[in-house]
Amino acid sequence: MTKLSSLNRRDWLRASGFLATGLAGLSRWNPTLAETGSNPLATNLAFKREFYQASPPETMPKLRARLMANENPYGISPKAREALIKAVDIGNRYAWMEFGQLAKLIGDKEGVQRKHMMFSPGSSDILMAAAACYTKDKGTILTCRPTYEDLLERSQKFGAKIEAVPLNAAYEYDLDAMKAKIGPDTKMVYLVNPNNPTGTIVNPQKLEAFIREVAPKVPVFLDEAYIDFLAPNERPNTGKLVAEGLNVIVARTFSKIHAFAGLRLGYGMGQPETIKALEQYTNNDFGVSITTLMAGIASYQDEEWQNYCRNENAKARDYTAKALKGMGYEVIPSFANFMLFPIKMKTKAFEAQMWASGIAIQTRDFNGQPWCRVSIGTQTEMEIFVEGFKKIVG
Ligand SMILES: Cc1ncc(COP(=O)(O)O)c(C=O)c1O
Known part of the structure; x- marks a missing residue:
């Protein structure tokens, strides 16, 4: 690394x-x-x-x-593979109580509770839900470009405007330039860390300071699809900010380090009322199969x-x-x-x-x-x- x-x-x-x-x-x-x-x-x-x-x-x-x-x-972890195959036998059942197992693991690691979490088939659904939810009254989504376009494209389709400031000279999100652009019309700030397509990150301390300053005014959406490629001690502790009550939405996916791009599993963390609002725009837990979920539980624990x-x-x-x-x-x-x-x-x-x-x-x-x-x-x-x-x- x-x-x-x-x-x-x-x-x-x-x-x-x-x-x-x-x-x-x-x-x-x-x-x-x-x-x-x-x-x-x-x-x-x-x-x-x-x-x-x-x-x-x-x-x-x-x-x-x-x-x-x-x-x-x-490929997926050998332990996830084993769990996936075993779960075929309970494929006749809706995944229900099993979400509690994954929620417990995430909660223990991130310091958040079940009410702060939502689950989805990959994180794309959470991005889409946020685009739909935060553009109800049109308005502006604020970001830096170039970045991952999914949420922005969708927000535009829903009638919002995109205000994008350029990445800074080091191709990193320019937090100061973004702050300067926040106005009464800003509905959400979208930040991808590490950023796609540049692979650059925001300094964890600066990110935390940014969230503490901005989130009381406007929700901050953090797309952390690639966060697991940082060593654990190099990652910003965004779960802690959710637990503190800040208006930040964190989207995570199993598609990358866990290799679940085809199996489809993701989760979001945010304030309980935000999670409820976002869930109005998704199929909720129903989108995740029991096989994927059981494999995800095994993979989450397989740090090796x-x-x-x-x-x-x-x-x-x-x-x-x-x-x-x-x-x-x-x-x-x-x-x-x-x-x-x-x-x-x-x-x-x-x-x-x-x-x-x-x-x-x-x-x-x-x-x-x-x-x-x-x-x-x-x-x-x-x-x-x-x-x-x-x-x-x-
Ligand atoms: C930055 C970023 N966010 C979210 C996603 C969505 O991935 P998935 O729906 O597989 O979780 C991707 C996919 O490549 C991505 O690059």
């Missing part, structure tokens, strides 16, 4: 010339969204469908490195597996960053299971050539610059990525 203190982003940025150019020209990143018709809830699904079904299956090259969706390449995945991710991430630097590329130091770096080719051509050689990645255009966002796969996948990248960029 890269140590927080060992990073010098300023040097990196100076060397790469980004401080000189600044972020003034930062344009809003907008994924190539499919036309989704009038149903605002369809936005996310349509985007994902478009992304994965870009080519008919028979024309798809054999995927050698699946590095486009920030998935966990190591989480540590293994975190360490393997850090090793493969370091390897990739070094290899790219060796080729003269500057990489934004990442705290998550993906990294972003500027490329010297047009995004579409780059993506298509990588895809044709069996390597799936994502690209972005912002700040007048094409970027590659590559998820961190296994060491073998990253070697395939580096070799493929070398061939394509020459």
Whole structure:
């Protein structure tokens, strides 16, 4: 795991010339969204469908490195697998009392109670519920860009405006600039930590101070999808802020370190009245299957597996960053299971050539610059990525 203190982003940025150019020209990143018709809830699904079904299956090259969706390449914990298989036998029952077991584990770790929690199939449902709930009276959602667009796209579809300030020169959320933008129309602040697509984090003390100052005025939504990639002692203690009564909503997912992207499990923490309000916009606990839930309970307790995945991710991430630097590329130091770096080719051509050689990645255009966002796969996948990248960029 890269140590927080060992990073010098300023040097990196100076060397790469980004401080000189600044972020003034930062344009809003907008994924190539499919036309989704009038149903605002369809936005996310349509985007994902478009992304994965870009080519008919028979024309798809054999995927050698699946590095486009920030998935966990190591799979679920062996203990989760065992629990999942065992739970097949109770698949005839609604998951009901079993939520209490997971709630107890989360409560013990985070210092919150059952009334502060909600469960969902992945955290996407919580993002969607917040978008629906906090845009009832239209208004503005405040954030930094580039960031994860789901909640923002949905809020817009529900009629809200998005006020996005650029990330700071180190590609981190700019808390001061955000604070300056809070006004009577601001319905919610959305903050992704670690941020997607940059992989950068907000300093934990600064984040806590920000929440203490802002949450009494406007709800703060913290999207912590990638928080488990930080060592436990490097994470901000956001559960404590919920327990204290601050108006902060924390969204967590099992999709990343727990490798449940396909199994689907997530949870939210917030004030009891907020949780009740958000639950009006979800299927509540009914969205989570008993098999997934039982596997989640096992996975949550399997710290050995989480540590293994975190360490393997850090090793493969370091390897990739070094290899790219060796080729003269500057990489934004990442705290998550993906990294972003500027490329010297047009995004579409780059993506298509990588895809044709069996390597799936994502690209972005912002700040007048094409970027590659590559998820961190296994060491073998990253070697395939580096070799493929070398061939394509020459
Ligand atoms: C920042 C962020 N938040 C939330 C999600 C939603 O993931 P899931 O619904 O699988 O929990 C993702 C998915 O990649 C993400 O990157």
